[in-house]
Amino acid sequence: MYDLIFDPGHGGRDPGAVGPTRYEKDLSLTLAKQTATILVESGKYNVRFTRDIDKDFCGYYFNVETDLINRVDIANEMRGSVFVSFHINSANREAHGNEVYAWQPGSRAEKLAKAINARMAAQLDMVDRGVKFANWYVCRKTHMPACLVEYGFIKSEEDVIIAKMDQAALSVAQGIADYFGVILTLEAEEEDVLENAILMFSDEDYWSAKDVSAKDGGIAIFVRQGKDKTIPIDAMKAKQLITIGGPETGHTNEILLSGKDKYKTADAVRNYLNR
Ligand SMILES: [Zn+2]
Structure with missing residues (x-):
């Protein structure tokens, strides 16, 4: 010291x-x-x-x-x-x-x-x-x-x-x-980045997202916010963004998934994750 x-x-x-x-x-x-x-x-x-x-x-x-x-x-x-x-x-x-x-x-x-x-x-x-x-x-x-x-x-x-x-x-x-001839190593501030995130268009997609999240082990779910449908920043930072209920966000690693009803949507997401 x-x-x-x-x-x-x-x-x-x-x-x-x-x-x-x-x-x-x-x-x-x-x-x-x-x-x-x-x-x-x-x-x-x-x-x-x-x-x-x-x-x-x-x-x-x-x-x-x-x-x-x-x-x-x-x-x-x-x-x-x-x-x-x-x-x-x-x-x-x-x-x-x-x-x-x-x-x-x-x-x-x-x-x-x-x-x-x-x-x-x-x-x-x-x-x-x-x-x-x-x-x-x-x-x-x-x-x-x-x-x-x-x-x-x-x-x-x-x-x-x-x-x-x-x-x-x-x-x-x-x-x-x-x-002192010491290299000052700073504690790298590793940001918590999500591997996967599911982005819903509205609360109507919530059932599907929650179903997948519960069965697939806690995948973060986000919903577009407010009248402008603003995308939460943590969703955009996730490595993979699964967008259900569209439209595309411009995320660099995004997949758009949907089904005829909430069950089919959930299946589509689950199939994608387990591919
Ligand atoms: Zn002085």
């Missing part, structure tokens, strides 16, 4: 940069949490946060220096394999894109920053501002390889930042995994 310390930038009385509708402190928390979820679900990472709620690190009086000192103290006490601080950028002029900071070149922190930046550059379709070096307190004073991610510019591209949040979290997660 790799032990990661995530630091969502700002928080509490410090909103960070202010966008048209959001604060940096909230977006940085969302990005950090979503990134953590992906990594934790892979089963190879532990993530602990300097903050996982909207708070700052000061007592009665807020002051940025105290906030950073206390934040870094907490991170150093927790001790992790790496430290990642999450931020949303701001600039006075129109600016766009992502950049990842490390304190010094030639460090493990630079390797981490490069790994994260490479994924963001390749996968987000946003401006790539590359890896940069700066004397950020959270990068300099943490006792582990540390980098600071600046995801987008809140004033110029808040809408993009929000829209691409899932993808950004995935990019950062994969970048961190790359740093």
